Amino acid sequence: MTGSIIIRALGVVLQYGVLLFLFLFVAGTSKKLFTDMKREKKSLAASETGIGEAVLEVVKGDDELLGRRFAFTDEISIGRGTENDIVISDNFVSHHHAVIFRTGGQFVIEDLGSVNPTLVNGQTVHGRRMLKPGDMIQVGMAVLKFAR
């Protein structure tokens, strides 16, 4: 008599155990997916200025440009012409003023024969010059901060 009661009780427990397992699985899986998503979001945010990418931030200039950040990986051009990546409408800036590009792991700025000089940390760029993080690049009246 008690044996059959135990067996029936076991049956009931196992039946609702199925529902419980279903619930546990769904909860566990969604938790895994959500933590995965959060981690991915973080790593994506961290990679905004990740390896191999450089950023130019406008720290001085007219209102249109001030505070803007330009991220690039291989090359970025600066000048008055609208075909440039960074357009500075300023009479002291040449049509094609300067270009920054990557050689190996380094970034190099090249003055494209502008009428008014390109300055890095106050020094005139003759031809090419290596850039290091934190350098201030002055083009006309605008100042761009180089960062990696």
Place this chain on the structure above:
Amino acid sequence: MRNIFLLLVAALGALFVGNGTFHSFVLQKETQVFLWLIIAASVIAAADIFLRRKHFRDLPFQMAVFLSVVGIIMISRLKAALFVPQLRWLAIGVCVFVLTVCFRKKLFRMLRYQYILGILCIIVLMLPLIFGTEIGGSRNWIVLGPIEVQPSEFGKLLLIFFLASYLSEHRQMLSLPNNKFLMMRFAPIRFMAPLLAIWGMAILMFVAARDLGSALLFFGIAVAMTYMASGSKSYTAVAVIAFMLAAVLSYHLFGHVRVRFDIWLNPWSDPSGEAYQIVQSLFAIGSGGIWGTGLGHGQPGLIPEVHTDFIFSAIGEELGLLGMILIMTIYLLLFWCGIKAALRTAESSHALLAAGASVILLLQAFIIIAGVTKFLPLTGITLPFVSYGGSSMVTCYLLLGIITSIPESSIKKRHNLKQND
């Protein structure tokens, strides 16, 4: 994985204690049952170890195995004789999954031959119209001696391969349209022709082969993939309008379509005749309530075809509203995983392939769940991973293999891709 095996053991234990037919079945075929249980379990465990060794994401696989285990539990309760065959199909399905992941590079190379894929797809879909045999009211089976194949199951694989390669190559053409028509923009007609052919095929299947479920599925995949590739709502709008027109026309022209539709609107006009299936399904779901009657304590045997198309009603009766919601959540999570895999890859044809595979799995689940709960007119297709059936099991695991093996590009590369767009 451990949880899934525990679930299987608990459920089979519950059935063994509570269900007379299963009890006697196990005692009769003891060796076969245990042999196949061990084979299936070891194949799954091996696949799990394989995925971990090769650093693939194993979450989609775990979800699929979980759904299959729920299916096996329900089948062992509904038709104990199909318990062993279903275990065998599960083992074969998992093997196909592992093979797909192993030979992923060869599989993706198929994407280069887009027109061959398109023509093959149409041939496979035409086969049952010519050589088909009618089983269960729709002419979509081919019988080759002892083997019964449902070509539309494999047709949908070819379809997503064709659409992925075709759409990714002509993406620019489709998303930069230059023909204006009724305020909507379209690409030149020669770029649309293959798509129109696929849409036409779907409607033809709908009418000639009486295979409403596959027709809806094919049409849905084509529309969803076109939208995902081009980002243009015009195509979707036109497709939906065309489908509506076809539906209205076939309602007036063909008797079997009219019967289906009338049953859906009012099943109570003929509850013991034409509408018997759907009425029994509704009774089953209704008697389940929120918590269900408990595994082995319902009467789902009254529904015809309960082990294939109507397995979801049986889940509704015995595991209740909660069980149904949990199962549907798993399909959604699986879809989410698939779409995430698609977003992680850099190449558009791979992304479309993964997205298409996930759309198939979700759409198929939606169509049949909506059908048995009378949300949409009832159409006979299988519930992916859960229903009894070989063709369905194998194709579903193949689709899962595609989702799992989509190559992952680094975050960096993806980031650049987004900027260039």
